[in-house]
Amino acid sequence: MRNSTWFLTLIGTLLAISSLLVLHAAISRAGGGARLASNRELLRRLKLSDLCLFTEARYTRHPAMADRHAAFQDHPMALEHFPSGSLMSPPDFRREAP
Amino acid sequence: MNRRIERHRNILDFAISSLLRRKGKNLSLLAVYAFIVFIIASIVFFTQALKREATLLLEGAPDLVVQRMVAGRHDPIPITYGDKIAAIRGVSAVSPRLWGYYYDPFTGANFTLVASDDDPPAKESIYIGSGVARIMRLTTGVHWSLRGAKGTPAVFSVQKILPGNSELVASDLIQIREDDFRALFDFPLGRATDLAVVVGNKVEVPTIAAKISRQFPDTRPILKSEMLRTYDSVFDWRGGMVLVILSVAVLSFVLFAWDKATALSAEERKEIGILKSIGWETGDVLLLKSFEGMVISLTAYLVGVSVAYLHVFFFSASLFEHALKGWSVLYPRFGLTPVIDPYQLCVLFFLTVGPYTVATIVPSWLAATVDPDAAMRS
């Protein structure tokens, strides 16, 4: 077999695999609908405003509700204790009355 | 036309055969390249999937949360504020939220306590998230003693464990009755942690927020769109941050590739000289070289992306879970709904194949402009 045929077959296979992955993503998205719906229902029922992603500190547990004045954040150059806190600061803008 | 395609195929043939002739060098290049693509793709997939999950989930969040600030600090809000807010035109419902944190000294974990009057547990009972059950080794019907604000222990029976697939929202949650919540924390009557506001017309939300902060200068309204935006930028930022750090890796890889491409061995140089002398033109050799680059980068890209997908969505990004999720006592265990789209793939392609391609242009050209008579005078 020619090298190019061999290579194009390889690339074709890899492309087929990646399109299978795209397909897998589409299918599991459709299948994940039930989980999403139940989670959204839980969120609505408990009136939650944040996801449970980082539980190491209070302000990383509720990033949307977090304050500038939470622990370890007081100093502008503060060395952050928690890994997620060092990468994530609360939004610095809050709407004021016009 | 046919001839042109055949020419490309012939040269591609030779490009692959010359790559295969230097297996060691090229396989190491391919491996490093695929690894870089893999890491970057994992990060992009992971953050994009989280972002999408957050966006979809938070649609169920309250339109507006109103918090009271005292001396710049978050303070329980009088429930009476809620009645006045409910009177604002456009507000369809206001409900007080009661939530707080419970620190467990034995495990060192922080749990979130939420009181809700919608489907509450029985008196002196709680619902717990599966993360809590896991870390405290609790099962349904077991009694658990929490330390109250006055130092007296309060015993609750676990009535229900929230399903495992809800960990992304409720891993560390303890749902409790309102009266139990107030008793446990000695929370003042007539106050709530904050107020959740539902607005009929979503377009009106900013206007209503402005009205609330005018009417109650000591409050802070937080819009749902702001929460969404926070999550959006958190993940973009986090992903971008890691990418910036990784750019050092990309850069060193590019230098590595440049070096590999520039340092033509004497044998390679001779080979190109031969090709030029037997009738290959500079353009043909350039094509040969760019095919060599393309073979490597396409293969590395496709392999890297596919493996990254498997890694993130089948193995939950186990390699750098901690770097992305942070560390804590209680890890929520959540599977992500896979997200992959042409846009992401395009971004990844640009980030990984672009620098490599550019790094190989000049070395390829240097190789291709070997004089054809060089082979004759050796």
Added chain:
Amino acid sequence: MILHPAVLALLTGALLTCLMMLYAGWYGVRILRNWDLQSGSELQLELEKRTYLISTLISYALAFELVSLFLFVYTADRLHLLFTGAMCAAGTLNAHGFGYPLLLLKIVDFLLAGVWLIVNHADNMGHDYPLIRIKYAGLVAIAPLSLFEFYYLYRYFSGLHADVITSCCGSLFSVDRPGISGDLASLPSAPMLIVFYAVMTATLLSGAFYYRKGRGGYLFSALGCAAFVVGLASIVSVVSLYIYEIPTHHCPFDILQKEYGYIGYPMYASQFGAAVAALGVGVLTPFRSHGSMSRVIPAFTRRLTAIALILYLLFTLIVSYKIVFSPFRLGG
């Protein structure tokens, strides 16, 4: 600064493009100063070798430019969530003063790089480098643009801060709003449709004439450029109405969305391709009797014309399809 992965990708791409263009431009200057085809001196041979490098660099730069143009618009679209009131790319672009100039610059850069490659291709077919000076003078002129582009891109993304209140499509492209986008939208829809079909027909006819007779290259090229501008204007003012089926929605970016079947991609791609080819015809026509070009250019420009014709025809067909099969009716 927004550290979105796509923003990083765009910045990387722009930086690379810029480096490649400036490198090419630098050697363009050297070629302009030292070129002497009659000489077989080593400097001349060296410069001739450089021409390979330069055309390779510019082909890559053009490819980057093309991909990044779409990537940029798409990213702007993705980022609109970060801005209060932004509904699509229009809002994101408007969030910073560099947004729209940057988009315009990217389009211009793309067209210029495309035309340069066409001229380069023609020149390579001649055996006496007939267009070398013109080609490299042009290169020296367009190379700095990529520097501007990178600068604009950097300024734009570093100036973007989430939460800046921006106007959404609705107000930006609303009829009574001054400014360039407002002007596009305020072009009356029904006459615009007539102008669109008139210009397209004229372009196609003149192209067919040029293809058959080999005369009227300038006319075709001018009409081809006009068709590009009119095509873009009519997407904003009338075609979008048929696609969105809403009489007030004029956004030129939403048609790139999945909701509209990514119809924008073939539309814009065919238009840009046709515009480059038509511009190329116009640029090459003055040299049709220039040394060895007299044997090359007529055939080559005819091929370009054929490409432009096919692409414009494709574009017109897509637009007509959308108009005919849309439930939306003008004035109805």
Added chain:
Amino acid sequence: MIELIEVSKNFNAGRANQFTAVDRVSCSIGLGEVTILKGPSGSGKTTLLTLIGCMARPTSGRILLHGIGKGCLPGSPVDDSIEITSLPERFLTGIRRGTFGFIFQHFNLVHGITVLENVMLPAYPTGESVPELRHRARELLELFSVSRHAAARIEQLSGGEMQRVAIARALINDPAVIIADEPTAHLDSKLSCEFMEIIGGFKGQGKSVLIASHDPIVYDTALADAVIEMRDGRIIGAGTSP
């Protein structure tokens, strides 16, 4: 006819190690003839061959091809003679590929690939289809009785076999002119004589042959139609063979 007018080639111009490899050479080489360039090493033979064979461009002077290389320039009239001295490389290569076949002193075969691929290599950029090409290459290998090695790698061949492969490769694009640079330098006398027989075959087919050599077996051959003697980059004697 290949006509050279006042052709010079300098290297390292303007630097201390500047030297003139070919110095104002004028001559003409007839088609269908065997022409020998004779002279000691360093006399400029090889450089002259690279200039004639469109591998390099002279520093000054003109080289004209009459009656060969037809149709290599787009749109040029068929009966035109071609002036190759100021052509860009891509056209030079086109002419070289179609008109000249080279046999090198060190054979210049690519190691690591098969004999067959080596023979096919010069035709890859022409865009010829591989089955046709393979067929032609096999015929050539057959002709030089090395076809049993077709699938072998180059490094497994003996010197004489390598030379035959190199000759087969030179013929793959069916050139009008064969250029050989010191072809017998690495061959013993028996193989050298065999080589000259092959050259005789080319002459019989009406191909032009141009050989640079300082081997008596080559320049004293009866096949030679013309011998050009060079020294220090200049022609010091030209004449027909004895």
